[in-house]
Amino acid sequence: MPHAATHLLDVHALSVNYPGASAPAVDAVGFTLAAGETLAIVGGSGSGKSVTARALMRLDPDARCSGRVLFAGDDVLAMSRRQLRGLRGAGIGMVFQEPLSALNPVMSVAAQLGEALALHRGLGGRAAQAEMAALLQRVGLDETMLARFPHQLSGGQRQRVLIAIALAGTPRLLVADEPTTALDAHLRRQVLALLKSLATESGMGLLLISHDLPLVRDFADRVAVMHEGRIVEMAETERLFAAPAHPYTKALLAARSVRLARPIADDARPLLRATGLHCRYRRSRGWLRRPEHVDALSSVDFSLARGETLGVVGASGSGKTTLGLALLRLVREARGSIAFHLGDDVLPLDALSGSALRRARRHLQVVLQDPFASLSPRLTVGEIVGEGLKVHQPDLDPLERRRQVIAALAEVGLTADVADRYPHAFSGGQRQRIAIARALIVSPDVLVLDEPTSALDAHIAVQVLTLLAELQHRRGIGYVLITHDLAVVRALAHRVMVLHAGEVVEQGAVDAVFAAPSNPYTRSLISAAALP
Numbered sequence: 238m239p240h241a242a243t244h245l246l247d248v249h250a251l252s253v254n255y256p257g258a259s260a261p262a263v264d265a266v267g268f269t270l271a272a273g274e275t276l277a278i279v280g281g282s283g284s285g286k287s288v289t290a291r292a293l294m295r296l297d298p299d300a301r302c303s304g305r306v307l308f309a310g311d312d313v314l315a316m317s318r319r320q321l322r323g324l325r326g327a328g329i330g331m332v333f334q335e336p337l338s339a340l341n342p343v344m345s346v347a348a349q350l351g352e353a354l355a356l357h358r359g360l361g362g363r364a365a366q367a368e369m370a371a372l373l374q375r376v377g378l379d380e381t382m383l384a385r386f387p388h389q390l391s392g393g394q395r396q397r398v399l400i401a402i403a404l405a406g407t408p409r410l411l412v413a414d415e416p417t418t419a420l421d422a423h424l425r426r427q428v429l430a431l432l433k434s435l436a437t438e439s440g441m442g443l444l445l446i447s448h449d450l451p452l453v454r455d456f457a458d459r460v461a462v463m464h465e466g467r468i469v470e471m472a473e474t475e476r477l478f479a480a481p482a483h484p485y486t487k488a489l490l491a492a493r494s495v496r497l498a499r500p501i502a503d504d505a506r507p508l509l510r511a512t513g514l515h516c517r518y519r520r521s522r523g524w525l526r527r528p529e530h531v532d533a534l535s536s537v538d539f540s541l542a543r544g545e546t547l548g549v550v551g552a553s554g555s556g557k558t559t560l561g562l563a564l565l566r567l568v569r570e571a572r573g574s575i576a577f578h579l580g581d582d583v584l585p586l587d588a589l590s591g592s593a594l595r596r597a598r599r600h601l602q603v604v605l606q607d608p609f610a611s612l613s614p615r616l617t618v619g620e621i622v623g624e625g626l627k628v629h630q631p632d633l634d635p636l637e638r639r640r641q642v643i644a645a646l647a648e649v650g651l652t653a654d655v656a657d658r659y660p661h662a663f664s665g666g667q668r669q670r671i672a673i674a675r676a677l678i679v680s681p682d683v684l685v686l687d688e689p690t691s692a693l694d695a696h697i698a699v700q701v702l703t704l705l706a707e708l709q710h711r712r713g714i715g716y717v718l719i720t721h722d723l724a725v726v727r728a729l730a731h732r733v734m735v736l737h738a739g740e741v742v743e744q745g746a747v748d749a750v751f752a753a754p755s756n757p758y759t760r761s762l763i764s765a766a767a768l769p
Contacts, residue, residue, distance in 0.1 A: 282666020330408030393553020548730030619656030
């Protein structure tokens with residue numbers, strides 16, 4: 238770790254208040270960060286981690302900040318708007334938690350990277366083109382990504398583009414707010430190893446906001462634990478993981494070893510059966526090149542029983558999310574047979590359309606990967622959660638609909654007053670719980686969970702997974718669990734299916750596959766996950 242005298246960032250008694258809030262979001266927080274050092278901030282959803290990160294650059298116009306934030310000796314809280322423009326990007330870079338909302342949907346990757354290079358380094362033309370290719374290569378992408386738009390990228394690819402944009406300004410301090418949330422275990426380690434090497438070699442400070450405790454343990458020099466707006470414990474990484482002092486830290490570290498999946502009934506009936514799922518996309522390669530065709534899925538077969546959880550894992554871009562969207566009939570290019578079983582009736586989902594498909598979707602719901610992008614900013618939480626009831630139970634009177642909305646929010650650990658607020662007022666973890674409540678309120682038989690705990694810290698994630706396990710046991714819901722986190726698969730899934738380049742390379746019971754994986758790719762995933 239760098240010598241403590243070379244402080245790049247020195248935060249004194251930082252407090253952040255928002256209008257109308259009864260308590261500060263950040264309360265008298267203090268820490269230092271040396272040049273070349275990696276400091277991780279961990280803690281529960283809503284604990285103040287992201288608010289602290291944004292306050293370092295004064296990104297929240299409504300926030301009232303007090304205290305001192307000294308960057309290279311200058312107080313950020315006393316800077317003018319002109320000084321802040323010079324600080325952001327070139328002095329302090331930021332990798333945001335939600336890539337889909339942070340990237341401009343109408344600009345290509347090349348346009349967004351080029352904009353950053355022109356603004357911070359004055360590069361254009363061939364020099365900018367060469368630097369863009371180099372930046373993408375550093376984060377594990379190739380030049381073909383330059384012609385694409387954010388909606389054409391997987392969650393992991395979008396996150397890596399964000400990191401490349403942040404690095405374009407060659408910042409002295411990089412604030413990474415959950416930079417690996419959407420990445421598989423391999424890529425998480427590759428990206429953190431890249432950021433760590435940049436910090437060490439170039440003297441860039443790295444402030445890492447993360448829920449991923451194994452990554453924090455392997456890459457951070459020091460760790461600060463936040464709870465309810467305060468830092469409750471801070472220590473060198475090895476010492477904190479070996480002997481945590483605060484009860485909340487102990488609870489965070491113990492949360493990753495749980496096993497919540499309950500045995501499936503011997504007479505469990507099938508809920509869903511997919512045969513020969515295939516999805517081929519036509520991808521543009523620029524004006525002067527012919528488009529290419531990419532097989533996102535290649536002849537995927539699987540089944541799901543009542544009360545069963547199937548975990549779907551694999552690298553970013555392996556076809557996991559495409560599989561979920563194909564089940565929901567949300568991808569036009571998908572082909573194959575999807576049969577949904579309701580008692581003695583079998584619904585051929587691949588053959589339904591119009592009102593029949595809408596009625597079938599009452600039984601098949603989804604929790605999407607990016608909670609902020611999937612929640613309408615113009616609707617209150619109550620309106621969002623109750624939207625499904627309006628579609629599938631239009632005869633409900635407003636009072637009964639309100640009662641069911643509040644009950645659904647309570648199931649995911651949110652209070653009744655949440656119903657009257659808007660999504661922007663909540664942390665990433667709280668928004669994910671809202672998305673889960675929206676899916677559960679219509680009592681589905683099958684739930685597609687696309688990274689349902691990616692925005693949650695380990696402690697809250699266990700609470701959500703416990704809720705999902707209890708709901709499954711009570712109602713016999715089947716889950717298709719799409720995730721990069723093998724600890725989540727081990728906690729909730731009964732069977733696991735491993736996808737690689739759109740193909741199933743291994744499938745079987747979770748305990749058997751995790752104990753003795755037969756495919757080399759599966760073995761490498763399990764090794765990279767560093768499960769306790």
